Amino acid sequence: MGTLLEMQSITKTFPGVKALDEVNLRVQEGEIHALVGENGAGKSTLMKVLSGVYPHGSYDGEILYAGNPARFGGISDSEREGIIIIHQELALVPLLSIAENLFLGNERARGGVMNWQETFRRSEELLRRVGLKEAPGTMVDKIGVGKQQLVEIAKALAKDVRLLILDEPTAALSESDSQALLDLLLELKAQGVTSIIISHKLNEVRRVADSITVIRDGSTVSTIDAKTETVTEDRIVRDMVGRDMSHRYPERERRAGEVLFEVKNWNVFHPEHSERQVVHDVNLSVRAGEVVGIAGLMGAGRTELAMSIFGGSYGQNISGEVFLHGQPINTSSVRAAIDSGLAYVTEDRKELGLILEETIRTNITLANLPGVSSTGVLNGAEETQVAEKYRKAMNIRTPSVVQKVMNLSGGNQQKVVLSKWLFAGPEVLILDEPTRGIDVGAKYEIYNIINDLSREGKGVLMISSEMPELLGMCDRIYVMNEGEFVGELTAAEASQERIMSLIVTE
Known part of the structure; x- marks a missing residue:
């Protein structure tokens, strides 16, 4: 032949x-x-x-x-x-x-x-x-x-x-x-x-x-x-x-505090096929100031896990418990999850993270409208002030906060998404593919923002398909395959070979 x-x-x-x-x-x-x-x-x-x-x-x-x-x-x-x-x-x-x-x-x-x-x-x-x-x-x-x-x-x-x-x-x-x-x-x-x-x-x-x-x-x-x-x-x-990954990630002092966030015995079924379980008995924790990664290949269930935790945005027959500072919190709806101190930066910023036709100002304040309003009336001047603050802090490259988000580069759009959730004042940020589709320079800036959050004592749960990114940024990494956690590695233990071996041998 x-x-x-x-x-x-x-x-x-x-x-x-x-x-x-x-x-x-x-x-x-x-x-x-x-x-x-x-x-x-x-x-x-x-x-x-x-x-x-x-x-x-x-x-x-x-x-x-x-x-x-x-x-x-x-x-x-x-x-x-x-x-x-x-x-x-x-x-x-x-x-x-x-x-x-x-x-x-x-x-x-x-x-x-x-x-x-x-x-x-x-x-x-x-x-x-x-x-x-x-x-x-x-x-x-x-x-x-x-x-x-x-x-x-x-x-x-x-x-x-x-x-x-x-x-x-x-x-x-x-x-x-x-x-x-x-x-x-x-x-x-x-x-x-x-x-x-x-x-x-x-x-x-x-x-x-x-x-x-x-x-x-x-x-x-x-x-x-x-x-x-x-x-x-x-x-x-x-x-x-096998590839070099030096000098791509900013240095960070790794100093994790007490356990901040916990998910226990988490199970999720497919939203349309009720017999198909997509997340199986997941347990995870994030300490204050800690960046925790979730590694896995396409279809492993990482996004389904994140969305189901964040107000049941995905799935049905969801069961399990979520704790913040050791106390159970309500995550039964997106609003309840936000009010409880969670934020979720979606992997699909254009479809789910932003309103592209709206301005930078509108998008940044969207998840916390009470923060820029009084007795149900939006304060335009206050909204502009908040947007300007984040434009400078996040180095969003734009001539004006009234520019439409659709006109920004991918990296700057991602900074707007991050700004939106930071203004909501969360204690735990779930970042789903936070640097997907953006250039190397913008990635480095996003990494610096993540490091700043950890220094402030926030908890960060980061999903990424780029293993070098997880290795360069995370204190601990959970490895997920077919809806289950198949391993947990500290930064010192983790390598691309060990992560991939856990995925393909479990």
Whole structure:
């Protein structure tokens, strides 16, 4: 069997960021090829280049598929060639049947009239092929996530897949569902289907992969032939995380006080799928003046944990207790959480953290309107005074606090979000990806703000997908995987290798 896919010197740049830098990938026909790397390494971007999500002309480099140049203008072009990508967020329509989902956009029809007999007959064949016994007429929202993943693969088979790309296919699956999916990939391989699997679960990678390519910081680090070389998790982890991180984080005197904030026996279920538990018996604590990190990969449950603590912003059937200074506090609503002394800086500042059409002044005072009003009437002069104070303190680069937030850079927008919550006077700040999408200089300023908060005795709980950031900033790090805490490391104990090993071996 020859080479099915060759991606040569692929370079993809977004404004201010080089996401892929001269990446090379070669996939042999009939193999399962694993693509591994940290969050943000460029794995998904590379697959979007391959599948036409980022069309030809929007990147540099060459793609050869089945020996011919591939210049896809969109997903439909790559699908016509048998390249099917299944994203981590499944693209099924819950209120349609399995059969309708299998042929959505690929309908069995003639003259605009659906052939339901043919649709259901073919659906039964495809479902049997992936090991599902459900009737084609079953609604998708009536089956679990593991079976939905198999429906996605059946949907790919309906399009005569030749190269199947799966992005973190087992991230949301139970152990038994994960094993069933991996067994299916091996069966499809025996039937001649080539697969690329993006995964952080190295035990699964070692079980099914014929070749493993490691990407780090947008560049290819190594490709391992698992058929002829000894593959150890230590070797893969070393390739995934090895990089210099000196002089990127300001010095801080680490001096934690008494326990300030505690969460005990915290459990959360999915907001739509009530049988699916997304946070399992989490216990955590933050001391006064301490910066505590939560490490984990995409889908680990970190944001779900943070949002559920902050006023039940995520999930249902939430149970557990939250304490501040040893006393139980009410976090049943966002308003109650704010009044109790909590603040949450969301990872999605544009959608959830800011009102982009409003001014800097309006956004900064939004979480504490009583602080700039009297008897329910907003005091414009006082609001301006508060905004000016934070503009200077946070070094928000703007000519005026009446400028719209949408006109600021990402780093300055993030400073506005932080200002909003600091004006609310919290004792504990939960920071979810506080430096995502901002440049190195702005990151350093945000780190200084975090250090200032710890010096004031605030408690900081920081979620980040960048392990060097957690190592550079945190006094302690909890490691989270599949909704559970799988380890806790002090700053002295923590390293990228130890964190990644906890994630992939638990």
